[in-house]
Amino acid sequence: MKADSKIYVAGHNGLAGSAMLRNLNELGFKNIITKNHDELDLIDIEATSNFFKTEKPEYVFLAAAKVGGIHANNTYPADYFFQNISIQTNVIHNSYLNDVKRLLFLGSSCIYPKDSKQPIKEEYLFSGPLEKTNSPFAVAKLSGIAMCSSYNRQYNTKYLGAMSTNLYGPGDNYDLENGHVMAALIRKFSEAKKNNATTVSLWGSGNPRREFLYSDDLAKACIFLMTLSNEKFDSLLQNNLGSKSYPIINIGTGEDISIKDLSLLIAKISGYKGKVFFDKTKPDGVLRKLLNVDMLHDLGWSSKTVISEGVEKVLKNFNA
Numbered sequence: 093m094k095a096d097s098k099i100y101v102a103g104h105n106g107l108a109g110s111a112m113l114r115n116l117n118e119l120g121f122k123n124i125i126t127k128n129h130d131e132l133d134l135i136d137i138e139a140t141s142n143f144f145k146t147e148k149p150e151y152v153f154l155a156a157a158k159v160g161g162i163h164a165n166n167t168y169p170a171d172y173f174f175q176n177i178s179i180q181t182n183v184i185h186n187s188y189l190n191d192v193k194r195l196l197f198l199g200s201s202c203i204y205p206k207d208s209k210q211p212i213k214e215e216y217l218f219s220g221p222l223e224k225t226n227s228p229f230a231v232a233k234l235s236g237i238a239m240c241s242s243y244n245r246q247y248n249t250k251y252l253g254a255m256s257t258n259l260y261g262p263g264d265n266y267d268l269e270n271g272h273v274m275a276a277l278i279r280k281f282s283e284a285k286k287n288n289a290t291t292v293s294l295w296g297s298g299n300p301r302r303e304f305l306y307s308d309d310l311a312k313a314c315i316f317l318m319t320l321s322n323e324k325f326d327s328l329l330q331n332n333l334g335s336k337s338y339p340i341i342n343i344g345t346g347e348d349i350s351i352k353d354l355s356l357l358i359a360k361i362s363g364y365k366g367k368v369f370f371d372k373t374k375p376d377g378v379l380r381k382l383l384n385v386d387m388l389h390d391l392g393w394s395s396k397t398v399i400s401e402g403v404e405k406v407l408k409n410f411n412a
């Protein structure tokens with residue numbers, strides 16, 4: 093991928109996509125195509141086909157998806173299944189029809205079995221039952237991985253799945269019902285501090301652990317992968333992961349934190365000094381999903397933003 097390569101960032105207004113666009117621009121990539129949702133609905137087969145025929149991008153970052161936290165996934169399973177299957181199927185198939193050179197398909201750590209050995213290696217894919225609260229989303233993403241693998245095998249395409257851990261960063265979704273945990277806690281503690289509240293109520297037991305990757309780090313990792321030499325990039329497509337062979341690579345920090353300790357960290361940084369209550373009627377979800385990122389580290393990339401620094405940045409951004 094060169095400075096003048098024609099790049100399409102699908103989902104450029106989202107948390108991941110906006111970070112990709114920001115970092116691509118900063119790195120001097122200027123020939124970038126983006127379409128807002130009202131300009132192009134990627135669920136619309138004909139509109140997506142016409143877009144690709146007209147624009148003919150050379151590289152595609154597929155960050156467009158229907159995403160959300162544990163409550164949203166648990167409440168709208170049909171939306172999470174249908175919208176993600178539709179978007180990825182249209183973009184991957186039309187990338188093939190229009191000779192896209194490389195496509196990076198963004199997935200998430202929930203594709204792995206809920207009882208995976210930790211940290212989770214890419215080869216653990218399909219090795220056990222999924223976490224119930226987000227299985228429709230996970231099955232949709234697993235289908236996207238299978239689609240990339242099938243097109244690579246049959247048509248010699250170069251499509252790679254980038255499996256990201258939990259994300260946070262500028263432009264996150266702060267909706268308390270449908271957002272992710274990091275955004276929810278940032279908002280809850282910021283508002284509690286501002287309103288001099290004496291109690292903050294969080295979900296679950298506080299025992300689950302999560303790994304949090306700053307969105308700009310994800311973007312840098314994705315651009316690092318898309319600018320790998322042909323030899324290195326192609327080796328990720330044919331990688332034989334134990335008895336399985338799927339074109340995926342994990343992107344994470346290699347460290348996780350309990351929700352309880354995360355709440356203490358955010359309370360401290362936000363200056364909130366009241367009580368924290370854990371509402372056990374709300375789901376915990378999977379207890380742990382720490383990614384093994386050796387494959388990415390061996391290629392020469394590792395994340396830079398430590399969680400306290402990332403939380404400070406996001407809190408500042410939220411309160412701006």
Ligand code: GFB
Nearest residue numbers: 161162165200202226272273276294295296300375376377
């Ligand atoms: O980010 P999150 O909503 O989803 O995190 P997952 C849920 C965890 O944080 C659970 C706890 O253990 C919740 O009990 N939690 C505590 C809270 N307080 C809150 C709160 O106020 N809001 C939220 N949202 N959680 C998602 C998948 O799983 O991970 C997605 O559903 C995607 O599909 C994403 O894969 C990366 O981390 O459990």
